[in-house]
Amino acid sequence: MSNRGLxxxxxxxxxxxxxxxATAAMADSHVRIVRLSEVQGAVDxxxxxxxxxxxxxxxxPLVEGMKLAAKADGRADVEFEDGSTVRITPNTKIEFTALxxxxxxxxxxxVTLTQGLAYVDYTGKEKENxxxxxxxxxxxxxxxxxxxxxxxxxxxxxxxxxxxxxKVEGLSGSVEVxxxxxxxxxxxxGNKSTLAKNIKDEPFDAWDKQQSKYxxxxxxxxxxxxxxYRYGVSDLNYYGNYTNVPGYGYMWQPYxxxxxxxxxxxxxxxxxxxxxxxxxxxxxxxxxPYRYGAWNFVPGYGWMWAPGGFGxxxxxxxxxxxxxxxxxxxxxxxxxxxxxxxGRPVVATTSPNRVVVRGGxxxxxxxxxxxxxxxxxxxxxxxxxxxxxxPAPMPSNSRMGxxxxxxxxxxxxxxxxxxxxxxxxxxxxxxxxxSSSGGHTxxxxxx
Numbered sequence: 001m002s003n004r005g006l007x008x009x010x011x012x013x014x015x016x017x018x019x020x021x022a023t024a025a026m027a028d029s030h031v032r033i034v035r036l037s038e039v040q041g042a043v044d045x046x047x048x049x050x051x052x053x054x055x056x057x058x059x060x061p062l063v064e065g066m067k068l069a070a071k072a073d074g075r076a077d078v079e080f081e082d083g084s085t086v087r088i089t090p091n092t093k094i095e096f097t098a099l100x101x102x103x104x105x106x107x108x109x110x111v112t113l114t115q116g117l118a119y120v121d122y123t124g125k126e127k128e129n130x131x132x133x134x135x136x137x138x139x140x141x142x143x144x145x146x147x148x149x150x151x152x153x154x155x156x157x158x159x160x161x162x163x164x165x166x167k168v169e170g171l172s173g174s175v176e177v178x179x180x181x182x183x184x185x186x187x188x189x190g191n192k193s194t195l196a197k198n199i200k201d202e203p204f205d206a207w208d209k210q211q212s213k214y215x216x217x218x219x220x221x222x223x224x225x226x227x228x229y230r231y232g233v234s235d236l237n238y239y240g241n242y243t244n245v246p247g248y249g250y251m252w253q254p255y256x257x258x259x260x261x262x263x264x265x266x267x268x269x270x271x272x273x274x275x276x277x278x279x280x281x282x283x284x285x286x287x288x289p290y291r292y293g294a295w296n297f298v299p300g301y302g303w304m305w306a307p308g309g310f311g312x313x314x315x316x317x318x319x320x321x322x323x324x325x326x327x328x329x330x331x332x333x334x335x336x337x338x339x340x341x342x343g344r345p346v347v348a349t350t351s352p353n354r355v356v357v358r359g360g361x362x363x364x365x366x367x368x369x370x371x372x373x374x375x376x377x378x379x380x381x382x383x384x385x386x387x388x389x390x391p392a393p394m395p396s397n398s399r400m401g402x403x404x405x406x407x408x409x410x411x412x413x414x415x416x417x418x419x420x421x422x423x424x425x426x427x428x429x430x431x432x433x434x435s436s437s438g439g440h441t442x443x444x445x446x447x
Contacts, residue, residue, distance in 0.1 A: 092116025
């Protein structure tokens with residue numbers, strides 16, 4: 001590791017916090033993380049530890065050299081700091097060949113497709129960054145925002161551009177592909193290319209479009225936008241709301257938190273060579289609140305996350321401040337490298353036609369974008385104890401899928417309050433619930 005990438009690991013009461021120290025070294029830093037933001041079905045990951053592939057989990061930090069493989073029923077989303085995404089479909093493998101930070105501050109990312117079908121939605125928001133997608137002696141390096149897919153089979157590779165334009169460089173020479181056009185490369189004939197003035201539909205095009213729409217729809221819906229990074233912001237805006245709390249400033253809180261919930265109830269301690277154990281949250285929004293800032297227990301509100309701490313690297317486990325009496329501060333295992341899971345067996349009931357949400361789940365089990373107003377549903381859960389949500393229909397041309405994005409409503413069912421749905425290993429010792437409303441800026445009621 002270069003001097004620029006040296007990590008200073010500080011022991012504290014909440015675990016280890018990684019502080020990356022920048023120096024005048026000429027070499028690049030390879031201490032950079034991106035987010036495995038969603039996992040559906042069976043997806044494996046090779047963390048470059050010599051142990052081969054293992055089961056992948058949402059919100060795992062991905063570093064240079066890692067590999068991701070979706071099995072026959074698997075799909076996954078990867079989010080980069082600027083909000084760009086790479087999505088893989090069943091029987092697809094990718095490798096993160098480069099994830100580095102240059103002395104100039106620009107980020108260098110290279111994703112290599114080794115098999116299958118991948119979708120790329122590149123934001124182009126940070127012009128100094130270098131983003132490359134490679135596939136079988138060919139590569140593309142977008143200069144502007146672009147949305148495209150790449151398929152790699154044994155004998156043929158195909159690149160199709162939905163939005164923007166790309167220049168492919170490789171054995172075939174230089175090939176320009178513009179919006180709504182595609183290029184096919186004959187891998188058995190020196191990657192000879194053929195241009196087409198149209199794009200053939202793929203079964204997962206609708207799923208990719210659905211995911212992109214979700215990201216774009218919720219990227220700027222929150223009342224707090226002072227983030228230097230964009231990965232995870234859409235999930236924060238969808239699964240919770242911000243409140244300007246006197247004496248604390250802007251704080252974020254997930255919907256469906258309820259009495260007894262604490263932010264470390266569901267997740268895993270995962271070992272990363274050179275970094276030690278890192279907390280990986282199971283919640284669909286559980287990226288930024290566990291890498292930056294701090295969790296605070298606010299009297300009258302419950303557990304809330306304070307954004308911040310973006311300038312000094314990322315935390316393996318963020319600090320916890322002002323915890324309730326008898327609260328057990330989260331701490332990583334003392335030794336070993338095995339993954340240690342923390343969680344509850346049942347948090348939500350999900351089917352293609354309904355999602356039953358209960359208090360204390362904090363959004364666990366609620367698919368992305370499946371309901372247009374989670375704040376309203378959260379209020380129903382708080383009032384009645386549970387709510388049955390009928391999600392929008394899934395895309396018709398997808399062979400598999402989660403509930404689709406749409407303006408679907410919800411139907412609340414009356415039931416006894418569940419409060420904390422199951423017994424986590426860590427308890428708050430008497431927190432109070434907050435009232436969630438439909439808006440992202442309204443304060444929860446005080447108790």
